[in-house]
Structures are given as C-alpha cells and as structure tokens.
Amino acid sequence: MNNEALPDTSTPLTFESLAAKTGHSDEPKLLTNHSVSRTHGRLARRRALTFFSSGFKAELENECCRSGVDLRADCLIHFYDWNNTVRAYGSVARGEFKADPDIAGLGVFLSLIPALCRCCVGSAVSCTRDVLKTELSRRRATQARAGSYSPKPIFKCLSRWRGFVGFFSESLLFIVADAQLVTAFAYGINFGKSGKCTVSSYHYSVMVNTLVTALACLTLSVYLPRHYWRTRLPSFLRTLATLVVFIFLLRFLAYQVDQESSPELMLVYRSDRTDSSLFLPVACFLDPDLDPFKRLSPAQSNGIGGTGTK
Structure with a gap:
C-alpha cells in the first residue's frame, strides 16, 4: 500500500x-x-x-x-423572461443598490470640493505674490533710475503683508494636501486588501476621480511653496507619500486599461435609462473570466447600454 x-x-x-x-x-x-x-x-x-x-x-x-x-453569482445579469429588461445585477435588484458613504458619501464630497477650491485659491495667491513682487521690483528700478521713486499705496500695503500672505497660502496648501493624503491612502489600502471584491464600478469611478483630485492637491503642495525643504524630514515624507499616491493612481488607471469590457458611459443624464452596468462589482470587469457581457445577446447588451467603450 x-x-x-x-x-x-x-x-x-x-x-x-x-x-x-x-x-x-x-x-x-x-x-x-x-x-x-x-x-x-x-x-x-x-x-x-x-x-x-x-x-x-x-x-x-x-x-x-x-x-x-x-x-x-455577483457578475451575472438577470433579465425578465418576456423581454430584455434587466431584473437584477447579480444580487442587486431594482432599488436595492447599497450606498457607500465612505467613498461617495455627501461628507466626502463636501470635504473634497472646498479642498480643491482652497488649493486653487492657494495656487492663485502664490502665483500672484510672485507677479506682484516682480512688478514692484520693476517699477522700483524704473523710477529709481528716473529719480522719482514713489511706490503706490497698494504696493506699500502688499509689500507690508507679503510675508504673511506667503505663509498663509503655503500653510493652507499643506493642511489641505495632508487631509487629501489620508483619503488617498485609505482608498488605496482598502481597495488593495478587500475592496476589489465588493466595490461597485460606480464607486470605483468615484474613487479614481477622488484620487486625481487628491494628487492635484499634493502636487501643488510640493511644487508651489518657496521654502518647502526648510523642514527636511516632513518634506521628505510628504514627497514620498505623494509618489505612493501617484503609484496607486497609475495602478487604478492600468486596471481600467486592461479591462476586456467596461460599463457603459453616461456622460449626460437620460430619463429613459433606468439601470446601468455600473451597479456591477468592478471585479467583474477586471477578471476576464467574469466578464458579464460575454454571454449576452446584442438585444440584451442594448438593454443595459451596451458594452461601453471597448
């Protein structure tokens, strides 16, 4: 034996x-x-x-x-027997799609939009500061040569507040960027560990767009401050974290490029569209063996908006 x-x-x-x-x-x-x-x-x-x-x-x-x-089971698209109307996407029936407030909740958007606005304002202030400084120096040099240098009151005021404005704009960029950094790391780590099995295509799209916004804020916080490397250790850690977020984003975009098929795009709201393959888990489009469109007839594909951009 x-x-x-x-x-x-x-x-x-x-x-x-x-x-x-x-x-x-x-x-x-x-x-x-x-x-x-x-x-x-x-x-x-x-x-x-x-x-x-x-x-x-x-x-x-x-x-x-x-x-x-x-x-x-989650990647199967179920239709009614008498027509090509979608009955359910996997276990998600009509009206049962679960929200994910950690990714696309109202609080996330309320914190994201003001953060992006603050980044834009901080960028404008930083750029304006340099322009005003250059203009003031040019006028001063021109009028000094003519022997009649007398700066205008606005330039006197700006010159007096220049240091405070610069410090405020740089601090604003750092605060916003650090907050976005936490969000970006949370998204990346969650998706890498378990989110890839449960995140819907809709929430995946929101997550990628959020990472793009976060990376924009992080890039501004690295590029714009004049005295960025004054504190070396925090600056080095922030730069390293920005590179990690950039890698996360590249990988997420690579997943989208590698997809055999993709959910249909709906850039403009249509009142006659009552369902979408965006309800399917994003894993269905990342794994070729799970492609939900492989076994559908053309009529069924048209019933859910087709097979997207592929």
Whole structure:
C-alpha cells in the first residue's frame, strides 16, 4: 500500500485552483505534503504581489471566494423572461443598490470640493505674490533710475503683508494636501486588501476621480511653496507619500486599461435609462473570466447600454 501522505486540508485547496496554477487539466492526483506546501507558498507569494503585479486578474476570483464573496453569482445579469429588461445585477435588484458613504458619501464630497477650491485659491495667491513682487521690483528700478521713486499705496500695503500672505497660502496648501493624503491612502489600502471584491464600478469611478483630485492637491503642495525643504524630514515624507499616491493612481488607471469590457458611459443624464452596468462589482470587469457581457445577446447588451467603450 502506498504510504504517501495526503495533502493537508486545513487550508481550502480545490482541484480547479491547482489546475489553473499548474496548467494540468486531467484527473486530480494525490499530492505530497511537500508539493502542497510548495504550491501554497507560490500562491501566498502571488497574493502578496497581487496589487502591484499583472497576476491580479488570475487571482481575483479565487481570492475573493476565500473572502466569502461569490463573484460568479455577483457578475451575472438577470433579465425578465418576456423581454430584455434587466431584473437584477447579480444580487442587486431594482432599488436595492447599497450606498457607500465612505467613498461617495455627501461628507466626502463636501470635504473634497472646498479642498480643491482652497488649493486653487492657494495656487492663485502664490502665483500672484510672485507677479506682484516682480512688478514692484520693476517699477522700483524704473523710477529709481528716473529719480522719482514713489511706490503706490497698494504696493506699500502688499509689500507690508507679503510675508504673511506667503505663509498663509503655503500653510493652507499643506493642511489641505495632508487631509487629501489620508483619503488617498485609505482608498488605496482598502481597495488593495478587500475592496476589489465588493466595490461597485460606480464607486470605483468615484474613487479614481477622488484620487486625481487628491494628487492635484499634493502636487501643488510640493511644487508651489518657496521654502518647502526648510523642514527636511516632513518634506521628505510628504514627497514620498505623494509618489505612493501617484503609484496607486497609475495602478487604478492600468486596471481600467486592461479591462476586456467596461460599463457603459453616461456622460449626460437620460430619463429613459433606468439601470446601468455600473451597479456591477468592478471585479467583474477586471477578471476576464467574469466578464458579464460575454454571454449576452446584442438585444440584451442594448438593454443595459451596451458594452461601453471597448
């Protein structure tokens, strides 16, 4: 009798997942503890690199399944039997789409829009400060050569307040940028850990646009201040964090580019549109095996707005 040990079943390990990783599709064979541990080691290493590697797609369905999310069911589009009207997107029926206030809540928008406005105002103040300083120096030099230098009252006032205005604008940029930095890191880490299994396509789009705004504020806070490197350690950490946010954003955009298909775009509101594939989890479009449009007829695709830009 063969005394070869059976694989340890304490960790879920299916034949389908092993076949996908090893390239074999024949009947399952007994595996030694050594081969199983070696396979688990490879899977663990690949899962650790999921967020920053091209292996993200191949691991997505199995990884979400281990987290208790059945993407196969969530990516199905259900239609009524008598026509091509959508009945449900996965488990989301009409009127049951759940809001995510942590991503697209009213508080997020109320904090994001003023932050962007403050960044724009701070940028305008910083640029105006330099323009006024240059203009004042030019007028002073011109009038000094003519022997009749007498600055206008507005320039006297601005010259007196120039230091305070510069300090205020730079502090404003730093405060806003640091707040956006926290938001950007929260989005990136949440998506990399578990959000990729549950975030809808709509919330994913909001998240990417929020990251673009956050990166704009961070870039302004690095580029505009005149004395940015006066405090070296905070400046270095802020610059490093900005680069990390930039990497997050590039990866999110790369996910969108790699999609086999995508939700339909609705740039202009249409009153006759009562459903959208934006309700589907974004994972359905990131993993080619889960593409919700693959098995739809043309009439069904038109019923949900088509297959987007692809």
